[in-house]
Amino acid sequence: MTSRQISRKQDPGPDDLPPTAWAVLGLLSFPGERTGYELKKWADASLRFFYWSPAVSQIYAELRRLESLGYAASRRSGPEEPRTKRQYAITEEGRAALAEWADSAGDTGPPVLKHPLVLRVWLGHLADPERLRERVEDHIARTRGELKEVRDALARAGGVADWAHPQVALRWSERQHLAELELAEAMLADLDGLGTPGTSTTLPRQSARGPLTQG
């Protein structure tokens, strides 16, 4: 929808751009030029932890959109490179638009959280208690793996002045993953406290007030 508006080139103001476009422009706002592939790698070590895990195709789509708006520019590598690459950089216009978005857009809005594990726990009256426990333990193992990735990213960004704010975001993400682990452990304890395995599946079934008929 938005991309169609933009391709019509009818004064595509910043309000027309989705946050994902700003996120890709944000990737470009740090020092240096990058290829789409490099942006993808960097998104995986930053944006992914608190906002968005873009596919390479999404990154290229946003780059095309940003370039058509004049917010990004690209250049092909010369014959000295073994393989032709296209490097992207933010333009002055793009930097101004991004700064305006970052500063002037209204309330940032609440975080959006979709936690499939908690959804399953909420429906735990329908689940086998052991299976549910396994799901929580799988989540703990996956979160530990992600915590390691956050810490690796933090180590790579460490000590570079230009990356001060990304480091604050990554430290937030490190703590967020530690909290996620504590939350999962506490939920396991709560589930264990519900009683012996099997109890929850013997709760009384729905007490219908009467037979339901269509119409």
Next chain:
Amino acid sequence: MTSRQISRKQDPGPDDLPPTAWAVLGLLSFPGERTGYELKKWADASLRFFYWSPAVSQIYAELRRLESLGYAASRRSGPEEPRTKRQYAITEEGRAALAEWADSAGDTGPPVLKHPLVLRVWLGHLADPERLRERVEDHIARTRGELKEVRDALARAGGVADWAHPQVALRWSERQHLAELELAEAMLADLDGLGTPGTSTTLPRQSARGPLTQG
């Protein structure tokens, strides 16, 4: 897309249903019959905190879909009611399908988190430090309000055996909101630690390797 598949009635198995359909069927899986409006109120006091904040229109759309699948049934209130209402309940078939989904679907998958505030902090090199601080403080105030709502929901569900698992999910959400507050406070401290206000806006601009040209 999915609803079109289903309206063709070509063996609409549980795999065709999005998690939001299961979530609404989940709302129906607890004791009692409910109107769409009651389901919306309950979603706002449960699902919203860890999965989804559905609009009333989305709830009705899912109810129609579930009814067409035979997973839910509805009946209109009789003339004794001052206003005509339609009450929905899960069917045996719906309960079996939901239980199969809850138990047998593979890995629940990682949580999806879109945190617009952390995105802004990550782009803090473009922001006015005071404005950024305000955003974090707004987030803290909003999170405190949500924590109160979670605790209210927990108080309403307290002590009812049928609501044991929803209580575990709500306790998770209570702790998650407390963690969110701690994370925001720690991020404020990190931002303050970056130096005196204004410093971050004087970081060197992008060190371009050369003028960028199209093509």
